[in-house]
Amino acid sequence: MVHALERLIVRHTHRLPLPAGNTGPNDGGVTARRFDAALMSAGFKLSAGLLEELARLPEETVVALAARTFDTVREAVGDHVRHNVYFVDFPANVPDTFEFWMRCVAEALDDDTARPGVLQRLRAGVLDLLTLPSYGVYRHTYEQMLAAHDDLIAAAGDRMTVLHPGGTLDDEVTALYLSLAGSTTPLGDDHLRDLAVLAAHRTDGPQPEAIPVREIRAVVNRARLDAGADLLLDTVTDVLRLACALSDGDVTLREPTRFRALSRPVRRALLGGLDAVVAEAPAKLADVAAHREAWKRLGERLHPHEYPRWPSAAEVFAVARGEKKAPSFDSRVEELLGRGDVAAAAALLTAAPGRLLRALDRLLCAAGGPKEVDAVLAAFESAVPQVSGRVVLSLREHVQNRAGTTGDRRVFVNRLGGAWVTADTRPPLPSAVRERLCAVLDAETRRRLPAPGRLLVDPAVLDVALPLSGRATAAGFGVLPRGSVSPVEGELLRFFTYWKQTARSTDYDLSALVLDDDYATVTWLSYTALTSVEGSHSGDVTDAPDGASEFIDLRLGAVRGSFVVPQVNLFSGEGFEEVEESFFGYMLRETEQKGRPFEPRTVRMKSDLRGPGRVALPLAFERGEDGRWRARWLHLYLRGNPSANRVEENRVSVSVLLRGLLARSPLTVRHLIDLMAADATATTWWDGSTLPDGPVTYIGLERPDGLPEGSRVLTPENLRDLIPA
Incomplete structure (x- = not known):
């Protein structure tokens, strides 16, 4: 377990925990330099500070650390598996x-x-290739x-990710636990699993001041229940989420959970906690109706009738069964809206500020005239200080995208990355209303942001979308939130996908669709089109009992369109959530570098494929007006067909979806930096040349080596900490 925690720290923070109280010989210097050289083959490097720290350790300690860390970073970029290709000389000699x-x-x-x-x-007259x-x-x-391949020739543009020295394993585990548990934004499934591991080791240690995200609280509560600690419950839904966590179900409550049989001590803990919540505030019974069926199924496992000492808990299940009335807050709002009394609905919603902000657009569209619009805006302004920073920023992003006209395309993306497009039937918000909303939201955000002191910013981070939800980012390496834009530097762009089936033959097909300025199809590369002017495909692999890889090599200078959209199509077999492992990534290199089809130090991004659809769209590449290419992060899944999905058949859907997505502008890091700069003692753009002489707040894609002690560092790994509470 110690080694698992160490790997988790390296993966999340790019910091290497170091042993405390070293009393052995300080002979680790030579081994540390060898470790550094080995890491460089995978595109990683030890910082100067970490090299110094390792040199002070015994040689055998450094050897053990090196072995575990090397395995961790290789897995991060997808180098832990063997990437073979169908055509042995790929990208050369790919046939027609x-x-x-x-x-x-x-x-x-x-x-x-x-x-x-x-x-x-x-x-x-019909021949099946299979x-x-x-x-x-x-x-x-x-x-x-x-x-069959020459060695990779090193180039200045090769990726080099720096690992930094950490504290003791105990200190690093505590810091990461506090960061994840106290996150102001929801975490992705991968981070929630890691939090569960960390929470099991920190139930008796320091705790965050608050756990604002409910599903995070459910994960922490499960660990606290296992350890016999007090539960953190203040709503009936907290108990329901905890029950889902105990059954390894969906703590977001969007998918039904099949509850397991629960032991008597667990049943007593859940019913006792439920009773205390309702006894203190009976009005909270109104929340039961939102998840009525789940409460009914949970009641079959908890047997509340066996515990008459907790009558308030029994009321929850009486409400779920319809035996007791508890009108929900939402039903009262709907009743007022149904009568056309928008001002009264807005006034009522001030008692639930988060719901008011989420319903604001609807209220403004339903308002019957200037007086009702002013009433809604007044209610909004009174509610803003009481909602979370994530809700404030989410509404700000929504408002800045409401300048369109009726009939525009509207894109919906669910928590699992499923996406669809429909016509926008909402009337546009008047510019004066949007300006007033934005001014209030920006002022509230600025009020909550901490004074940054001296602000040091890497310009490359400015177009990264704010991580308002961890579910908008796939797990992996070098992955940015949905909507982010990052530059693409290099002559050759190479996509790769890897999958390993669990029990039955599985065929994934890597493809790339090329679109012009009007999103019309120019060409594509896939198993049905192995070569084109743009590049070549490595060949179709149709079975993966030991794992399989496919590649597409693109010469960016030869691309005839303005967009390149890589995708992974499920042709047959197990879905993305069923296979043992599946991931997608891309590499960048120069023409003269040669090398194997897969070279870990050229990997810029590798993301897990774990979505419900049958066509994965990890990201798209677009050529700007200046001729430079940029990556735009999607993290989307199309439903697709039950089998035999092909790029030729989904190109229209992809085109429509991409057009709708690019019409939206996400809220980016640039927005918060502009707000923070007003309170900064100085703002400096980081060019990598000189280090500051005192502590700074650094925001960038990677932590620079040698930042002064006391600096606050925000990179994509912990960018969620930038979102104010």
Whole structure:
């Protein structure tokens, strides 16, 4: 478990925990330099400070740290598996698609076993490529593929991610636990799992001042229940979320949970906590109706009738069964809106400020005239100071995108990354209203932001979207929140995907769609179009019992369109959430670098594929007016077909979706930096040349080496800490 915690710290913080109280010989210097050299092959490097710290440790300690850390960083960029390619010389010598298929047919006709079936299908006029013995399976070993490629030539543009010295493992675990548990924004599933591990080790240690996100509180409460500590409950829904966590279900309550049988001590803890919440504030029974069916199913596991000493808890289940009335707050709001009394609905919603801000657009659209608009805005202004910073910023992003006209396309994205587009039937918000809303929201955000002192900013971070939800970012390396934009520097852009099936044959197809300025299809690369002017495909692999990889190599200078949209299509077999492992990434390199199809130090991004759809759209690349390419992060999934998904069949859906997404402007780090700069003692743009002589608040894509003690560092790994409470 100690090693698992250490790996978790390295992955989340790029800091290496160091042992405390070293009393052995300080002979780790040579080994530390060898460790540094080995890391560079994977695109990582030890900071000068970390090299010094490792040199003070015994050699055997450094060796053990090096082995564990090297495994961690290799897995982070996808180098922990063997990436073979179907065409051994890829990207060279990739055949024409039709010629390759005919070659497979010819090989099948030369095979005595396969010939009769192939001839029969040819006579019928339909030939399934998957029935050809040589199609879709590797024709060479991984070692033979490596021997066919020259070594990678180092280039100045190769990625180099720096690892920094950390404190003791105990200190680092505590700091990461406090950061995740106290997050002001929801965490993704991967982070929630990591939080569960950390919480199990920190229930008796320091705790965050507040745990504002309810699903995070559920994860922490599960650890506290296991440790016999007091539970953190202030609503009936907190108890329901905890029950879901105990059954490894969905703590967000968006998907139904199949509750497990619960032990008597657990049942007593849940019912006792529920009773205390309702006894203190009976009005909270109104929250039961929102999850009535879940409460009914939970009641079958808790048996509240067996515990008459907690009558308030029993009322919860009586409300769920309809035996006791508890009108919900939302039903009262709907009743007022149904009568057309928008001002009264807004006044009522001031008792629930978060709901008021979430319903603000609807209220403004329903307002019957200037007086009602003013009443809604007055209610909004009184409620703003009482809501979370995440809600304030989410509304700010919404408002800045409400300048369109009726009939524009509207994009919806759910928590799982599922996306769809529809016509926007809302009337536009008047510019005066939008300006007033933005002014109030910006003033409130500025009030909550801490004084940054001296602000040091890497300009590359300015177009990163604010992480208002961890669910808008896939787990992985170098991944940015949905809507972020990052520059792409290099001549060759190479996509890769890897998957390993769990129990049945699974075929994923990596493809890339090229679109013009009007989002019309120019061409594509896939197993049905192995080569084009733009580049080449590594070949179709149709079975992955030991894992399989596919690649697409693009020459950016040859791309005839303005957009390149890579995608991973599920053709057959297990979905993205069923396979043992699946991920997507991209590499950048120069033409003269050569090297293997997969080179870890050229990997710029690697993200897990764990979504509900059958077509994954991790990101898109767009060429700007200056001719430079940029990556725009999507993290989306299309529903697709039950099987046989192909780029040719979903190109219209992708085009419509991309058009709608690019019409929106996310709220970025630039917005908060502009607000923070007013209270900063100085704002400096980081160019990597000179270090400040005192503590700073640094915001950038990576932590610079050698920042003064006491500096606050915000990078994509902890950018959520920038969102005010």
